[in-house]
Amino acid sequence: MTTIAPALRAGVGRGVIELRQAFTGMELVGQLLWPVATLVAVYFLRDVDIGGTGATLGTMILPGALGMFVALGMLLVVQQLAADREDGTLLRAKATPNGIRAYLVGKLVQISATILAYLAIVLIPGAFLVEGLEIADPNSWITFTWVLVLGLVATQAIGVLLGSVIATPRGAGYLSIPILGLIAISGIFAPITGLPEWLQWIAQVFPIYWLGLGMRAAFLPDDAVVVEIGESWRQFETAAVLGAWAIVGLVLAPMVLRRMTRRESGSRVAERREQAMRRVG
């Protein structure tokens, strides 16, 4: 249909405007906090050896953290959907022809670009802080690209799915607790093989572990593989698990989102505002 292309174009324009808002003024401080904190951690761990690999903990953490930031896109989607639902931005989209479509495209553009900015903030200075990253090898970048794309699609589609189910910014806040737990057991900040096997199994269900593994496969030298499960980069499994999450998310998210937006109306937005006021007051 002829209306889809203009809606996509409007959505991209929307994403660019939101991106500018996300990186100006006080917002910028919040955006820089976590990538900079990660760099500080990498800096202090740059000389800590991991037994038998020759690589340091700092070198291992850096690519893992890239994977973690991709996964955090999910949390960003959930938080922003909750906020936009509360202030009526989503209802405005619903009241406008193709508005939800443009809204969603804008959101994915803005969050993907935000994540790319995080990755650049971590990777570019990080490459000078630690030794042994294979950033000159073209193969590294091929692996990085497909892991990144699959990861962005999978995590943001799941974000839309969860964001449609979680009704309030408060609920979105609670979601970060299990996510932090998941980061702790996903081998981002310490080799996963040091954990009990049942925790390893839990971690392997979710995309965070595979995003970390994929990024380590891209940038770490081959001998670092000895601290991974099965002493393998398991690229096929990485693609399969991330791909499965992406498909589940892409199939379910539009259905759940449609169900959620169908129930939005002026009185619901007003109701939520009153509840929020009561909590504050």
Added chain:
Amino acid sequence: MTMTDALAIEVERLRLRYGTTDVLHDVSFQVRRGEVLALLGPNGAGKTSTIEILEGFRMRSAGRVEVLGVDPARGTEQWRARMGIVLQSWRDHPKWRVRELLAFQGSLYAPYSTAQVRRPWDIDDLLAAVGLTAQAQQPVKVLSGGQRRRLDVAIGLVGRPELVFLDEPTTGLDPKARRDFHELVRRIRDEFETTVLITTHDLDEAEKLADRIVILAAGRIVADGTSEQLTRQIAGHDEVRWVQGGEHLVRHVPDSTAFARELFAREGAEIHELELRRASLEDAYLSIVRTTESSDGDAADIEAQTNGAVR
């Protein structure tokens, strides 16, 4: 052109039920194209529910509804592009700049532009029309209440809608902003033949703007007609005041002119400071709503009575 083409909104025996409570009982009314219809009623009468059903934001329990010839429950994006919605209190997109938001909203209507109706409205013209040219580059969150309201109206109009829903649009506006707003509504009606459905608590506003008034009370339509028809309906509420022998006197009578004529014939020069006040829309409204509420929810007989009188 068939009858349906001449109607922008058609509602027939509309019901809305939450659990065991009926919010709307057999609501029926029509809005002709190009007409400004005011929906009046006390809080909780079902105005917002009715308007949300028409906007396609809420499902009805029973009845037939057509808005621009389409059932809102099955409205497409194409259908959506033909209407504008101004809610009671929008507070969305706080970080966006005024012009930026209006241009974005407008861009989504561009695919629905036709030879007759160029969509969207020129953004700078529209900003000028609602008096926000000076605020064009400001973030939405710094606008005053009145400015924010005008932005909401502009967003509602940017797609050059055939039909606009205005839900209590002048709440919180100062008198000048209110008058500017009334002028804007008249302009869009006269220049673009836009159909307007407006809900309000302000009877003066309804009288000024609306071609026709529908009063909703306790989920039922209790009156439907022009302001004059509704006022005439409560005959007996004209007020006559005069001074006679140093005494201030007041009478409520059906026909104040006839009463005055008779009074003069009887008392002649004894009458001083005669004042006649015809029953106002406000009197009519209060009387109609009071009758509905005193009948303790059983409004069926009043409905028959008032509809009989007006229709």
